[in-house]
Amino acid sequence: MKNLIIMPIFSVLLIACGNKYSDALETYLTEDDGVKIELNFKLLDEKFVKDITAEDSLQLCKDGRIAVKESWIDDYKEDMIYYKKRMNKSYKDLKHHQTYFEQKWGNYEMNKNAYKDMEYLVDKDWVKYYKKDYEGDKEQYEYYKKRYEEYLNDTYETVYDDGIKKYSQMTPNQVIAKVVECKYSIINPLTKLTQEVTRKFIFSADGKICHGEYKEKK
Secondary structure: OHHHHHHHHHHHHHHHHHOOOHHHHHHHHHEEOOEEOOOOOEEEEEEEEEEEEHHHHHHHHHHHHHHHHHHHHHHHHHHHHHHHHHHHHHHHHHHHHHHHHHHHHOOOOOOOOHHHHHHHHHHHHHHHHHHHHHHHHHHHHHHHHHHHHHHHOOOOOOOOHHHHHHHHOOOOOOEEEEEEEEEEEEEOOOOOOEEEEEEEEEEEOOOOOEEEEOOOOO
């Protein structure tokens, strides 16, 4: 009689333990912006792979920050050099036209001669054009120079900064997520065929949220 009572209880415990990540994974795989896709999801097996600690996450954020720097610093340097050359050229063009205008017109006053007035205004507009061109190049040069110097001096901001701040304040060995290898089946809504898939996923420490598929670091 005792065996009859113990066995059902043991079976319930096995089912409960086996379904620890089922709800979270089903939600991740079958819901899109609150709309559920019917896939007849079933979790067949789960294997714990490893814990992700605050220290692990801090290092990932630091690596990500460095990767951002490596991706952009050379581009900003090239753009800075490019607009520096453009700025120097447009400055020379501006000075040339300013000198030409001053030498040609001096203290010329409008409304003396209609033809000359028109010529004067055209030359004046050319000076404005080259001034605007120079100011645009200067603005671009200063922007890329500032960004390049931020990356050069490690004062740049990235999406990883909040993570670095957050995980730096935690105990290094604090578990914040778990990697679990899950084998599950779904019915493809197009082919109506059952597919079995085995992949690794990242779950919250309590197993209630699936954050997505785990990608091995190359």
